[in-house]
Amino acid sequence: MSLLRVALILLVVVASTVVHVVPLLVVALVKAMLPSQRLRLACNSLLTGIAESWIALNTWLLGRYTGTRVEVSGVEAVQLDGHYLVLANHQSWVDILVLQKVFNRRIPLLRFFLKRQLFWVPLLGLAWWALDFPFMGRHTRAEIARNPELGRRDMEATRRACEKFRSIPVSVMNFVEGTRFTDEKHARQSSPYRHLLKPKAGGVAYVLDAMGDALHGLLDVTIAYPGGRPTMIDLMAGRVPLIRVSVRTRELPAALLAQGEDGERAARARFQQWMNGLWQDKDAEMARLLDAR
Numbered sequence: 001m002s003l004l005r006v007a008l009i010l011l012v013v014v015a016s017t018v019v020h021v022v023p024l025l026v027v028a029l030v031k032a033m034l035p036s037q038r039l040r041l042a043c044n045s046l047l048t049g050i051a052e053s054w055i056a057l058n059t060w061l062l063g064r065y066t067g068t069r070v071e072v073s074g075v076e077a078v079q080l081d082g083h084y085l086v087l088a089n090h091q092s093w094v095d096i097l098v099l100q101k102v103f104n105r106r107i108p109l110l111r112f113f114l115k116r117q118l119f120w121v122p123l124l125g126l127a128w129w130a131l132d133f134p135f136m137g138r139h140t141r142a143e144i145a146r147n148p149e150l151g152r153r154d155m156e157a158t159r160r161a162c163e164k165f166r167s168i169p170v171s172v173m174n175f176v177e178g179t180r181f182t183d184e185k186h187a188r189q190s191s192p193y194r195h196l197l198k199p200k201a202g203g204v205a206y207v208l209d210a211m212g213d214a215l216h217g218l219l220d221v222t223i224a225y226p227g228g229r230p231t232m233i234d235l236m237a238g239r240v241p242l243i244r245v246s247v248r249t250r251e252l253p254a255a256l257l258a259q260g261e262d263g264e265r266a267a268r269a270r271f272q273q274w275m276n277g278l279w280q281d282k283d284a285e286m287a288r289l290l291d292a293r
Helices: 001-031 037-066 095-102 116-120 123-132 141-146 149-164 183-189 200-214 232-234 264-291
Strands: 068-072 083-088 108-110 168-173 217-224 243-250
Touching: 001 037, 001 123, 001 232, 037 095, 037 232, 068 095, 083 095, 095 108, 095 168, 095 217, 095 232, 095 243, 116 123, 149 168, 149 200, 168 200, 200 264, 217 232, 217 264, 243 264
Parallel strands: 068 243, 083 168, 083 217, 108 168
Antiparallel strands: 217 243
């Protein structure tokens, strides 16, 4: 029965993706040919509506046929027309579905910074392009040290994306750890956190520097799986009984990025220290969500 459920869910999700992506691409192509900025902005609402419809169908399908219960706290104060920076821990590809379920039609459509290689994912890569999801190289520190131009390219890609985001309601999503949590990665990092990898402040700092004055707030999201970190197959097979999500609205720390007399390096250090403190709080919140009865 689990295999049959997985097959049927996958079939419906693929069909839904085709049904939604085709009109999405048509609207995106029309938008690209329009001479007026006002008309192009009007197309954004239609593109967002198509994406939200696709997300709503997928989340309803999974909620209806998997039996997974999602407990959410802290979403009462969010706004549909806001500009948010959303930060979350990352354990599984299921995280993305959870975030979409929690925030779809409650805040503006989540935009993720994606690896450039994901552009070639069938259908979805074009859909992400049509929705102005930014594609980046995601280079390692060692690669950037050997070739600093790679880092400058990612900074420029972030700046261009944020310039687009200024003109529309948007939620910029960032998995601050930069990769999914595994016990091996946790040990390799010697992470000081029990349930999390070390946070990387660079991407968050780029976004705040580019559009901090256009953002309304920061949403600090903690996702916990009391039954263990699941795969997508686990979710579709009905093997994830409970997911807990905590959303905390925080003030933007843009002032920490301002360079004082001590210079840019000191400003970066202050911001990284703030991120470490945020992650310490998140680690405690993660423990609470995992242990709650």
